[in-house]
Amino acid sequence: MNAQNEVKIFLVDDDALLLKSLEIDFAMHTKYTVETFATGELCIANLSFKPDVIILDYHLDGIEVAVMNGLETLQKIKLFNPDLPVVMLSSQDKIEVAVNCMHHKAFDYVVKSETAFIRLQRIIETILLHQKVKKELNWYMEHM
Numbered sequence: 001m002n003a004q005n006e007v008k009i010f011l012v013d014d015d016a017l018l019l020k021s022l023e024i025d026f027a028m029h030t031k032y033t034v035e036t037f038a039t040g041e042l043c044i045a046n047l048s049f050k051p052d053v054i055i056l057d058y059h060l061d062g063i064e065v066a067v068m069n070g071l072e073t074l075q076k077i078k079l080f081n082p083d084l085p086v087v088m089l090s091s092q093d094k095i096e097v098a099v100n101c102m103h104h105k106a107f108d109y110v111v112k113s114e115t116a117f118i119r120l121q122r123i124i125e126t127i128l129l130h131q132k133v134k135k136e137l138n139w140y141m142e143h144m
Contacts, residue, residue, distance in 0.1 A: 007032045007128065008050065012043045012073065013057040013089065018112065022055070025117045032124070040073030047080050052131075053124050056106075058090035058097065074104050085127045087120060 009032045013019045019036050026034045035051070037043040040060050054077060058070040068076070074086055085107040090097060098109040107127060110119050 007052045007124075009034045009124065010043055010046070010051040010054040011036045012038075012040060012054065012060070012070075014038055014060050014067075015057070022117060022120075029117075030121065030124075040068040040070065040076070043073060044068075044076050044080070047077065047084075051084070053107075053127055054084065054086045055089055055110075055120060056086050058088050058092060058101065071100070071104055074101070074106060078105050085131075087123055089116065089120075 009026065011019055011022055011026075011034055013022075013036075016038065019038070023034050023036050026032050035046065035049070037046065040056070043054065043056070056070050056073055056077075060067060060070050060073065070088060070090070074088070077084055077086055082105070086105075088098075088101040088106045088109045089112060090101075090109070091112045093111045101109045108123050110116050110123070
């Protein structure tokens, strides 16, 4: 989390309707700051703004043909910052897709559905709690 304890979420999806819907859900039901991007390239270009969590579409192929897909974007994010938690979002309800995402170091995988926002909210809370505990543990280790 950044200095003001403001949690910044990046939403990356080529489905403009879903992107707007999630943005509205986060605005109405959380205190998170949300930035939206229609391509992986735009997300990568803005990583210097230090998001706390990235929610990333698996496909990302709806706008242009020659854009990075979700896994390619995930790999570039992990090269930039291996500790940055990325939650993959997909309409694919296939275990192989989820396993592939986890193999590429995604924090979690969520299937696009009516309950996706609630799952994302819970996952983000888990990520933030994990980060807090890790930070406290590091502080104690340094002061022993």
